[in-house]
Amino acid sequence: MEIKDKPCLAIVVPCYNEELVLEQTTEHLIAVLDNMNSVISSGSRILYVNDGSADSTWDIIERLHAVNKRIAGINLSGNCGHQNALIAGLSTALRFADYMVTIDADLQDDETVINDMVHLAQEGHDIVYGVRSSRATDTWFKRTTAQTFYRLMSRMGVKTVYNHADYRLMSRRSVEALLRYEERNLFLRGLVPLLGYRTAQVEYARKERQAGESKYPLTKMLSFAFDGITSFSMGLVHMVLWLGALFLLIATGITIWVIICIIQQKAITGWTSLILSIWFCSGCILISLGIVGEYIGKIYMETKHRPRYNIKDERL
Numbered sequence: 001m002e003i004k005d006k007p008c009l010a011i012v013v014p015c016y017n018e019e020l021v022l023e024q025t026t027e028h029l030i031a032v033l034d035n036m037n038s039v040i041s042s043g044s045r046i047l048y049v050n051d052g053s054a055d056s057t058w059d060i061i062e063r064l065h066a067v068n069k070r071i072a073g074i075n076l077s078g079n080c081g082h083q084n085a086l087i088a089g090l091s092t093a094l095r096f097a098d099y100m101v102t103i104d105a106d107l108q109d110d111e112t113v114i115n116d117m118v119h120l121a122q123e124g125h126d127i128v129y130g131v132r133s134s135r136a137t138d139t140w141f142k143r144t145t146a147q148t149f150y151r152l153m154s155r156m157g158v159k160t161v162y163n164h165a166d167y168r169l170m171s172r173r174s175v176e177a178l179l180r181y182e183e184r185n186l187f188l189r190g191l192v193p194l195l196g197y198r199t200a201q202v203e204y205a206r207k208e209r210q211a212g213e214s215k216y217p218l219t220k221m222l223s224f225a226f227d228g229i230t231s232f233s234m235g236l237v238h239m240v241l242w243l244g245a246l247f248l249l250i251a252t253g254i255t256i257w258v259i260i261c262i263i264q265q266k267a268i269t270g271w272t273s274l275i276l277s278i279w280f281c282s283g284c285i286l287i288s289l290g291i292v293g294e295y296i297g298k299i300y301m302e303t304k305h306r307p308r309y310n311i312k313d314e315r316l
């Protein structure tokens with residue numbers, strides 16, 4: 001009876017080419033599970049999601065699963081991206097777990113606070129965000145770009161939790177709710193706050209990556225940020241509208257000026273200004289079209305309703 005009453009915890013870990021850190025990560029996470037034996041059920045486990053790694057990540061997961069049944073894994077058929085890998089893991093964990101914690105494979109996020117997350121969940125919080133109290137170990141560049149990103153997001157009206165990445169605990173019902181958001185352009189940090197359940201936060205100091213390298217180089221980070229903004233906010237389109245209005249105003253000013261010149265019979269000198277403005281306006285129109293195109297592209301993707309991932313193997 002006692003065992004049944006204890007909630008089952010799944011630690012969902014997306015892995016893309018993480019062979020260098022997996023063993024170490026497993027040791028740490030198993031220690032976390034062992035320490036919580038009195039509060040969580042014995043069926044609690046780590047669920048690795050191999051996101052189409054090109055290295056031996058899946059072989060390692062299979063090997064770990066063979067020796068310890070607290071280590072489970074699913075193998076996606078290709079690289080579907082971090083956010084989709086998380087969804088794949090969460091939907092799979094829903095089959096057996098009551099609480100799901102998502103954490104990166106590199107353990108930059110302090111895994112020991114999972115304990116606090118579970119306690120907060122038991123107090124009735126459906127979502128517990130892991131929030132970085134300091135970014136001292138991040139490079140100056142990563143820190144600045146990330147902070148600019150959070151500010152930009154909130155300027156654009158997208159609700160995100162400051163300094164929170166994808167390290168969080170979610171209850172069964174909040175995951176079920178999340179899965180009802182069927183969009184393909186996934187930005188979980190924007191979606192989860194929309195769910196509206198009772199939330200809490202735990203703070204931790206972010207560590208350095210244990211081994212291997214970041215899977216988010218600048219280009220991927222920029223496209224992630226752009227995705228986040230265009231998936232959740234019409235801010236960019238509004239900016240284009242305001243820019244268009246400003247241009248009309250300027251054009252009106254120029255027209256008035258030209259009319260005055262004609263009345264005063266002053267020759268309009270030089271074509272430079274005219275040519276310049278043609279080029280400038282054309283540039284702006286093209287940028288605007290590009291942004292509008294981005295939204296249309298997303299509508300297009302949404303209407304396809306493609307599956308987000310396909311699971312190739314399971315070791316549960």
Ligand code: UDP
Binds near residue numbers: 080104
């Ligand atoms: N990841 C993934 N698929 C990808 C890219 C990354 O599953 O296409 C995983 C990666 O293995 C890690 C997590 O997402 O567990 C976060 O990546 P990383 O630590 O490299 O990002 P950073 O902390 O540098 O932003």
Ligand code: MG
Binds near residue numbers: 104106214
């Ligand atoms: Mg990392």
